[in-house]
Amino acid sequence: MSITTDERYRLFIGGERAEASTGEYLTTEDPATGEPIAQYAAATAADVDRAVEAARDALNGWQAKQPGERGEVVQGLADAVRDNAEELARIETLDQGKPLTSSRRAAEGLARCFEYYAGAADKLEGKSIPAGEDALDFTIREPYGVSAQIIPWNAPLNLAGHGTAPALVAGNTVVIKPAPTTPLSALHLAELFDEAGVPPGVVNVVTGGAEPGAALSGHEGVDTVSFTGSVPTGQAVMESAAKTITPVTLELGGKNPAIVMPDADLDEAVSSIAIGIFSNAGQICAAADRAIVHESVYDEFVERVVEWAESMTLGPGEEDPDMGPLNHAEHYETVLDYIDVGVEEGATLETGGDPLDGEGYFVEPTVFSDVSNDMRIAQEEIFGPVLTVIPFGDRSEAIDIANDIELGLTGGVFSRDIKTALRTAREIDAGSVYVNQWFGGPLGAPFGGVNKSGIGRQMGLEGLDSYLQTKNIAVDLTMDEPDES
Ligand code: NAD
Numbered sequence: 001m002s003i004t005t006d007e008r009y010r011l012f013i014g015g016e017r018a019e020a021s022t023g024e025y026l027t028t029e030d031p032a033t034g035e036p037i038a039q040y041a042a043a044t045a046a047d048v049d050r051a052v053e054a055a056r057d058a059l060n061g062w063q064a065k066q067p068g069e070r071g072e073v074v075q076g077l078a079d080a081v082r083d084n085a086e087e088l089a090r091i092e093t094l095d096q097g098k099p100l101t102s103s104r105r106a107a108e109g110l111a112r113c114f115e116y117y118a119g120a121a122d123k124l125e126g127k128s129i130p131a132g133e134d135a136l137d138f139t140i141r142e143p144y145g146v147s148a149q150i151i152p153w154n155a156p157l158n159l160a161g162h163g164t165a166p167a168l169v170a171g172n173t174v175v176i177k178p179a180p181t182t183p184l185s186a187l188h189l190a191e192l193f194d195e196a197g198v199p200p201g202v203v204n205v206v207t208g209g210a211e212p213g214a215a216l217s218g219h220e221g222v223d224t225v226s227f228t229g230s231v232p233t234g235q236a237v238m239e240s241a242a243k244t245i246t247p248v249t250l251e252l253g254g255k256n257p258a259i260v261m262p263d264a265d266l267d268e269a270v271s272s273i274a275i276g277i278f279s280n281a282g283q284i285c286a287a288a289d290r291a292i293v294h295e296s297v298y299d300e301f302v303e304r305v306v307e308w309a310e311s312m313t314l315g316p317g318e319e320d321p322d323m324g325p326l327n328h329a330e331h332y333e334t335v336l337d338y339i340d341v342g343v344e345e346g347a348t349l350e351t352g353g354d355p356l357d358g359e360g361y362f363v364e365p366t367v368f369s370d371v372s373n374d375m376r377i378a379q380e381e382i383f384g385p386v387l388t389v390i391p392f393g394d395r396s397e398a399i400d401i402a403n404d405i406e407l408g409l410t411g412g413v414f415s416r417d418i419k420t421a422l423r424t425a426r427e428i429d430a431g432s433v434y435v436n437q438w439f440g441g442p443l444g445a446p447f448g449g450v451n452k453s454g455i456g457r458q459m460g461l462e463g464l465d466s467y468l469q470t471k472n473i474a475v476d477l478t479m480d481e482p483d484e485s
Pocket of ligand 1: 151
């Protein structure tokens, strides 16, 4: 598994590498330099047909396995990821741009995710429903069939596995469609899976842009679609899935509020929020985008978070800096445009805002103060290293600001007072709320959004619900009792 700039990656269909039907290739580049890394096959709708057919053909064999056997195969994937963690981390850093330490953490997180779901394989129980003495009623949980996994470019290694693991243990087969700027980790994973004994066709990978994504989400042979990405593409996925009445799980964007109360431990709030917004150069759906800070500690918070931002090292991910580049040229331009918008809207640019001289898609960690919640930089997901800091006077105003937004993925509150912290956590409209930390929660915690941030949950036992449907079985037990007279 070595990467060279002239290597060509083919699709992975039915356990084999396959050319795209057109024979065409696209290029993926190193975001730290803008230089090409490798070419990969540009899948078309016809290639998606082949991948879905392979996944359908593999369904019977996969579902015929004992649940525990499926669990063992998925445990084998955890082991394969761990055994190849360094290689996978380097691929992720090269293709996505993130610092090596965070790619290594991602590889370990992926191994743990497979492990977690491997253990659940033989515990996917139904329930019995009281039906009286003349009847028996119970449910069984059945796989949907073929699961499409359409994933974005910000965390391609983890996201290739987060839906695949529960889908597999539940008895589904999978077609993964990675994003066009980060195709490599899913292709490497598929090969590892093959070596680890996943039967041919159980996991397939089609690479390319919108065409294979759209073909997959509207495909008659796909039984459930899990999409992680932007709101507009999520809407398109939902529309095309509507034609075939295919269920969708949508993990979409965030513009997440972090409320800092006057009694917060400021060290904790500053470090958590800085890590929350600058990790992966802000390209995290759960990022701490909007710091909503009480006016009594506002100036001190801004001063300290600016110090934090200015102390950060930037560089190519393989040098393991604090922050790497943005993932690709178009996104880099978008983030720089948002910084201009912030200045035009009248926010104060406290630090950052500039690209780095030289090659690659680097943007400095950026902090805006004097932000009001109706500004575009407070309402729209920038998905870059740009923190907006908004003042508030009392707790109800903080909640109003936090919830005055169309999205609702994560949120957070910093307070030393338990009642304030927990009431505020309950009142923030979001799928996950962090208290006195950011990016909290164990592996088993469900993750997903409210409002326009999505539908359904990934991770945890709830994450299995996207891959299992309930069948109810009703049995008549009435008997003609023998006449004993
Ligand atoms: P995107 O919506 O542009 O693309 C996501 C995937 O959809 C890619 O694989 C893309 O090729 C594919 N696609 C494009 N057009 C399609 C179509 N018409 N039909 C089907 N698929 C299509 O998103 P992105 O720019 O790659 O990722 C960034 C977004 O992802 C951000 O909004 C971020 O918040 C979100 N995200 C959300 C989560 C979460 O868990 N909620 C996690 C990571 C990223």
